[in-house]
Amino acid sequence: xxxxxxxVRDLNVKYxxxxxxxxxxxxxxxxxxxxxxxxxxxxxxxxxxxxxxKSTTGMAILxxxxxxSGTVRLGDTDVTKLPxxxxxxxxxxxxxxxxxxxxxxNPSMTIAQLLEEPLQIHANMSKSDRQNAVAEILRAVGLxxxxxxxxxxxxxxxxxxxxxxxxxxxxxxxxxxxxxPVSALDVSTQSQILNLLKAIQDKSGTAFLLVAHDLxxxxxxSPRVAVMYLGEIVEEGPSGRVYDSPGHPYSMAxxxxxxxxxxxxxxxxxxxxxxxxxxxxxxxxxxCRFRTRCPFxxxxxAQEKPPPxxxxxxxxxxxxxxxxxxxxxxxxxxxxxxxxxxxxxxxAMAASR
Amino acid sequence: xxxxxxxxxxxxxxLEIRDLVVQFPSPNGLLTVVDHVSLSVxxxxxxxxxxxxxxxKSVTMQAAVGLVxxxxxxxxxxxxxxxxxELVGMSSRQLNRIRGDSIGFIFQEPMxxxxxxxxxxxxxxxxxxxxxxxxxxxxxxxxxxVMDRVHIASAATxxxxxxxxxxxxxxxxxxIAMAIACDPKLLIADEPTTALDVTIQARILEVLExxxxxxGMSVLxxxxxxxxxxxxxxxxxxxxxxxxxxxxxxxxxxxxxRHPYTAGLLEAMPQVALDRGHAPIAIPGVVAQAYxxxxxxxxxxxxxxxxxxxxxxxxxxxxPDDHGFVRCARAAELRATLGQAATERSVPVMS
Numbered sequence: 221x222x223x224x225x226x227x228v229r230d231l232n233v234k235y236x237x238x239x240x241x242x243x244x245x246x247x248x249x250x251x252x253x254x255x256x257x258x259x260x261x262x263x264x265x266x267x268x269x270x271x272x273x274k275s276t277t278g279m280a281i282l283x284x285x286x287x288x289s290g291t292v293r294l295g296d297t298d299v300t301k302l303p304x305x306x307x308x309x310x311x312x313x314x315x316x317x318x319x320x321x322x323x324x325x326n327p328s329m330t331i332a333q334l335l336e337e338p339l340q341i342h343a344n345m346s347k348s349d350r351q352n353a354v355a356e357i358l359r360a361v362g363l364x365x366x367x368x369x370x371x372x373x374x375x376x377x378x379x380x381x382x383x384x385x386x387x388x389x390x391x392x393x394x395x396x397x398x399x400x401p402v403s404a405l406d407v408s409t410q411s412q413i414l415n416l417l418k419a420i421q422d423k424s425g426t427a428f429l430l431v432a433h434d435l436x437x438x439x440x441x442s443p444r445v446a447v448m449y450l451g452e453i454v455e456e457g458p459s460g461r462v463y464d465s466p467g468h469p470y471s472m473a474x475x476x477x478x479x480x481x482x483x484x485x486x487x488x489x490x491x492x493x494x495x496x497x498x499x500x501x502x503x504x505x506x507x508c509r510f511r512t513r514c515p516f517x518x519x520x521x522a523q524e525k526p527p528p529x530x531x532x533x534x535x536x537x538x539x540x541x542x543x544x545x546x547x548x549x550x551x552x553x554x555x556x557x558x559x560x561x562x563x564x565x566x567x568a569m570a571a572s573r
Numbered sequence: 574x575x576x577x578x579x580x581x582x583x584x585x586x587x588l589e590i591r592d593l594v595v596q597f598p599s600p601n602g603l604l605t606v607v608d609h610v611s612l613s614v615x616x617x618x619x620x621x622x623x624x625x626x627x628x629x630k631s632v633t634m635q636a637a638v639g640l641v642x643x644x645x646x647x648x649x650x651x652x653x654x655x656x657x658x659e660l661v662g663m664s665s666r667q668l669n670r671i672r673g674d675s676i677g678f679i680f681q682e683p684m685x686x687x688x689x690x691x692x693x694x695x696x697x698x699x700x701x702x703x704x705x706x707x708x709x710x711x712x713x714x715x716x717x718x719v720m721d722r723v724h725i726a727s728a729a730t731x732x733x734x735x736x737x738x739x740x741x742x743x744x745x746x747x748x749i750a751m752a753i754a755c756d757p758k759l760l761i762a763d764e765p766t767t768a769l770d771v772t773i774q775a776r777i778l779e780v781l782e783x784x785x786x787x788x789g790m791s792v793l794x795x796x797x798x799x800x801x802x803x804x805x806x807x808x809x810x811x812x813x814x815x816x817x818x819x820x821x822x823x824x825x826x827x828x829x830x831r832h833p834y835t836a837g838l839l840e841a842m843p844q845v846a847l848d849r850g851h852a853p854i855a856i857p858g859v860v861a862q863a864y865x866x867x868x869x870x871x872x873x874x875x876x877x878x879x880x881x882x883x884x885x886x887x888x889x890x891x892x893p894d895d896h897g898f899v900r901c902a903r904a905a906e907l908r909a910t911l912g913q914a915a916t917e918r919s920v921p922v923m924s
Contacts, residue, residue: 484828
């Protein structure tokens with residue numbers, strides 16, 4: 221058992237958003253009590269929809285936004301307590317790859333300059349050593365060494381994302397946050413990047429936090445996944461288990477909403493389609509935050525925040541269904557759909573109001 | 574030109590596009606972004622055009638209804654018949670009468686398609702008043718009615734709200750309400766769910782399918798997502814490099830793709846890889862670009878089945894086959910292989 225590379229405890233990120241007419245500060249709770257850990261060389265998937273707080277969590281871990289409370293430990297370093305002067309050394313150890321390779325690379329720098337810049341800042345290397353490192357990393361991401369003299373606009377989206385990955389990896393960081401690394405790319409090139417990331421990780425042993433909305437991508441890339449809804453982690457566990465037998469109704473809805481590319485199978489699939497809208501992060505619902513859209517919501521859901529319940533096959537889900545009502549006791553939410561067909565659409569309609 | 578027989582769709586054609594060519598000027602001369610595209614939509618039909626960025630799928634539709642000229646593009650050839658009426662060469666005045674009336678539109682970005690300064694009810698009513706000789710009051714009533722049909726709760730009150738008061742998914746439903754306000758015979762939806770989260774997308778697709786079933790209108794749906802295609806389409810047109818490369822009824826297309834690009838697109842999907850238990854199989858190389866269409870088959874530089882002597886020189890025509898059309902010089906030879914391509918090829922098995 222390797223020791224955790226990253227340990228996040230009760231992380232809270234709030235943004236100030238104006239004030240009430242009495243002058244009290246109003247806050248948007250982007251991430252609430254988020255806890256997670258990633259072992260060295262491991263990938264953790266963090267999934268959720270827009271507004272779930274998944275990117276905010278990634279940014280707070282890198283201290284690109286300042287967390288309001290909680291701790292983030294990278295190895296033995298407490299990232300949250302680091303003074304500004306210590307941040308530069310931290311950057312060498314953790315890096316990020318952004319979603320949009322069109323806006324994340326400086327258009328006036330050549331690829332060689334883009335890739336050498338981190339080395340100039342962080343590593344005490346001679347010019348020729350830096351050039352060797354650039355050639356080596358270009359090879360690792362599958363680009364010609366001859367491309368080094370070119371500018372970002374000369375490359376396609378997929379190639380630019382390779383450059384962004386090269387820039388993140390050139391310092392051999394312990395952790396890289398991948399924030400939607402393939403969602404801006406064409407389908408036919410997405411899997412090139414996914415396969416590349418896997419190959420790079422196998423070689424370098426870098427830990428990845430993969431932030432994505434696409435559960436299929438996350439399952440392919442990471443053995444463990446955490447599902448976020450409205451700033452909270454609602455379920456975590458082995459990807460296969462979460463995908464095949466979700467313990468939280470939101471995970472179930474998220475998985476069943478992804479249309480599978482097979483029309484015959486699609487027609488017979490059991491789906492949980494959510495009604496209603498995402499509530500505001502400024503006034504999250506009491507108790508369970510998912511209850512306003514949950515087809516299985518019970519009285520207790522409005523009153524008490526559900527504690528994480530252990531799920532068969534590993535991981536936890538923060539849902540009252542495991543201890544109250546139908547008492548799933550760690551079984552999949554799917555059992556509710558298959559046992560009582562016809563009842564769910566009714567319940568779902570009721571939840572839509 | 575190279576199109577023989579009739580592209581997919583029922584016998585009675587609502588929309589029939591033949592050999593459509595669209596060009597845009599560029600510093601390097603005219604770029605052909607839609608190259609002899611033919612497709613048709615029958616009545617009570619749902620047709621999906623699927624392709625990646627730059628495939629020409631959106632421009633095809635924009636050109637068909639006269640929306641590329643304002644952007645500097647021009648239709649250099651072909652014909653577009655809607656209910657037997659030729660749309661190419663029609664004056665913008667005549668086109669305005671059809672657009673928004675018997676042809677409705679939904680676009681990708683619901684926020685930029687709505688005017689932030691007017692209530693959504695006003696904006697829907699405006700469409701109705703433009704095409705129907707009705708009173709303000711009746712137009713408003715119609716607006717509320719169509720908002721109700723797309724399942725916007727308490728439509729009568731919400732019609733008085735402004736676009737910013739709606740969430741992304743709701744705004745897209747407002748756009749759908751606007752598009753169906755005049756009971757169109759054809760609804761053109763250009764990537765209507767791409768900017769939305771999957772759970773919201775599922776709801777929008779459900780609403781669209783329900784409307785189609787109830788009204789019998791036809792839907793032409795443009796998307797890059799084969800999952801969405803499987804969900805909603807009855808027939809599918811696959812585009813690559815400004816051309817149609819394959820078209821077929823939806824079940825046949827997914828069961829036995831006949832073009833290596835279609836097969837590759839399927840195998841590249843993470844879900845398919847997961848399902849079959851292997852790593853996703855990427856299509857090598859980059860998407861072909863209009864300023865440098867490859868010679869011969871436009872997909873040949875990326876094709877695992879390419880035989881240079883057959884594929885790399887002469888343009889490949891779109892040919893009929895047993896379930897649709899395919900543009901591949903090796904289609905007949907590959908028929909058996911493509912159906913089982915993913916399992917045939919040796920691929921690393923996931924741990």
